[in-house]
Amino acid sequence: MDKNEKVNELARRRGFLWPAFELYGGAAGFFDYGPLGAPLKRRIEDIWRQFFVIQEGFAEIEAPTIGVEGIYQASGHLSGFSDPLTSCKECKEIYRADHLIKHIVEVPDALTNEEIYRTIQENEIGCPECGGELSTVYEFNLMFKTMIGPGNKMTGYLRPETAQGMFINFPRLLRHFRDSLPFAAVQIGKSYRNEISPRQGVIRLREFTQAEAEIFIDPRDKTHPRFAEIKEIKMKFYSQAAQETGTEEEMTFGEAVERGVVAHQMLAYYVARTYQFLLAVGVSPDKMRFRQHKADEMAHYAADCWDAEVFLDRLGWIEIVGVADRTDFDLKAHAATSKVNLSVFVHYDRPKKRQKIVVKPDFKALGPRFKGKAKAVAEALKALPPEKLQGDKITVLVDGESIEIEPSLVSCETVEEEVRGEEIIPHVIEPSFGIDRILYTVLDHSYYEDAVDGETRAVLRFKPAVAPIEVAVLPLMDREELIVPAKKILEELRIRGLRVDWDTSGSIGRRYRRNDEVGTPYEVTVDYETLELGTVTIRDRDSMQQVRVAIEEVADTLQSLLSGKVKFLEAGTLVVPAKEK
Template structure:
């Protein structure tokens, strides 16, 4: 269904957000108590739209790719996230005003201040400046007036633009250096800031009445899938590759929630874990997507200080090595198709590669699907090759093998690192901790053993901290020996790699709202949400021309047919004019209207109205309902779907 946006009214975020709250797509939680930042409740149209998006996601990914869906608990013991690295690394950098105690997220503060200064520079040079900003940004940038109309040196402008191009890749200490170098202070007061410190984003809690079992609310759904790997592999008859999927709530204790649904503390995620042989990351359906052209922002471009996009096919991106492998490229293309299907504007969608200093230490490649909104480019989907990290660390911690086995057609010789312990020396050296140290050493991965071997050779010792052992543990060549050993294999045992597409549903939902909102020509008050019929909360508005008893049997008949066909609809038989009734449902994104008039009572014919163009056609009840089904669920356009119906002019 093509969208015809006949408008001369500029996009207004304020108008959109007023509409979304007024029509109860969503609203701040606990609003009558003053609300809590970063928490929102979804109303009837918001629930319906989000559920429809999830339904499309399930069909597009889980059903199409034969994935195994699981639903795992939101409460997760401390040990799980300690092992996964979340306890130590799942953090953002925050800085505090020394006087007022006001807290800022460091990277956002640097970004906002430098953007403000660049706008001031443009004003001073007489260039036009688009000034539609997040209300929170505006509040924090009261000092912008001091910055406006100040011309910056060309080299400073270039440096600022280079920093902004790489803002996602800076560490805490690097952000601290930027704050000092560029004299960044509290925008509201000018107050000096403390150096950035790490703030772990997980909500902690305790399980049980005694509170002895420390736990967290999960910040993602992934860990539950990794921990159930053996069960999933068995369910899949030990066949590789395969994928699991999970949809559920996650929680992150954001430092400074802002931008409505874009940065919240409780949100819906949909995540896929595609388990693949590390020696074969091809995909059997890659040829289906290899010609899909996408707009890429590779890390090399960003690291050069540029944001220029490169347009190429997925096949080209994989063959030249820009995208690491076929399976990763396949999912990037499938992510694109999903986002377009639910209403994202392809011209406001790009795939940005994580920079070298931004990428997780274990990932071999990672791309974010970013959608452009009035808040800038927003990460909505991450697609990463996480290598074998997750299964390896959980296996090492628990002693449970999380591996797949493949019979070899003929034996092969492999060379792997093995560790040999001088057990007679372990007792006297470590005493009561000897068993703990031994277990820890024997559970190390090949990558870790390779690293240990290098340290032993270069430094003559390894120093490690081991859970349950007080102080640092020092190991030298008299205690351990690590070397490569050749052996013959008849069955290949390997830890699968994981390709992980991870979707932030709330961010996607809001971005679609922005991409599909507009106002009728010459009338800023007549807002329209051009949501695709497939995901629109309600598909049909049923509008009797009057409350005459003569029309009631037809209203009931059409309602019965729509209900039987499982097509969501609403009846508006209020006393408002038919134009007003359609206008208020255009705001709700309802794509079709069925008008029942006095001719309907004579011949069972009704009028079908299309939301965006307001075109109308007429036909029998069965013909009109069939057209709605074809356009909504089969994806045909308006012209083809209504070809058998007669044009109608009121």
């Protein structure tokens, strides 16, 4: 068994990840989070909230997972996310139908599926592999389609990303943030993509969890006020240029922006925050890098994009987070499709004075002469550039009719005007996290094996902040006199809000191993010294060392250990193992 298999097997056996619908034969691309997987995922999400909602002050919202058609017309997912396919009736091979007629039709995208099929027939195009006859063209869209309400009146789609929920709430979010930039909204939730062939467990799912932030910024100012805080952090950058040579470059964020490796502070800052978050949940820095998208792989909406990639045994480098500069693509698209203005009025620091020529048509004269058309003529006059108002005759075009007017009917005036600001469409920086992939990475990067007395010990070295079980309380033996004080400790720890497990089954060594395997950082053992001296032992998962502390202090000590305030060997008196005595 290689490591990947071991991790998967452990995850299945111990209740982290279960293939879904097993009772009914299963379906690829769906997983259940078991009793340990669900809290692990929840804790990862909570750390994400800590970083992006609490520390950055972003607003968390929750939008429906089913969206109406208009959203995905605007976002490009209806057209860009779906491909016209055709298959060979002989060898069953599947092709992109539009690709087959590229050399005949200049813009195959503009054709309907029927038209593409007709083109294939008219030009007698056969299967490129075997020459067989091709089937009619059908649409394969990666979005799950459903119906809203009875009948077929309204089409709904399961959202392929959470991002659109933030974009379409832009006007309300803007108001929430009192009409000023920058601001950001986030969502953690399920997204759905009907993948053609999902594989590799939780790496490619049909239903998955995303955590996305949409940070709306003023496009003219891509600096970040807190850039100084992250600028000394060093990380592995794998830029477009570096990919030519195939070696990542280690440098600070400050250097990366100075050298133009990362386009601007805004993008760099969120790449850095992403990096810090991934470290916090337990992704190994040695097996992580940030790779810049190449120009040709950039998504249809992105101007620049940096992916956090992690190295997984057998799978290689896998993308787990994308941090993209989506520019104003989405807001512009939604503004155009919905016909709602999605710009922000940005005030200047100081109102600007501007000279402006105001054209004043003489309505008293124009009215009687042009009657109903007078207004249109006046508008046309106002629209003319100042130089056209000179000369003997002024010519305007109204409803295709050329009309001549003598200059005396129009007066021009130069006025000084105060301009207080301007309408802009914000740009969007989007860090987009694949929670399932991150969780799998945490499992993979936490997995260790060491040898204890010639036996292999499997350990998940979770950070205490993500461990599904933080403490196990273990009576040395399953005996009444040890169980009573142990239960008291269990209750107290639970009242403190710790995630505690209780286990009396099997020898103490067996119970330590069981907990090592699910990543429990600390075990409290109640033994006969507890009865004599009122102390218990706390065992450290990684070093397997034990310290003794008084019963009254055990809850405080554990909390200090879990939060990292106290080092293990300083938490109590080191216990010398029996065989060394």
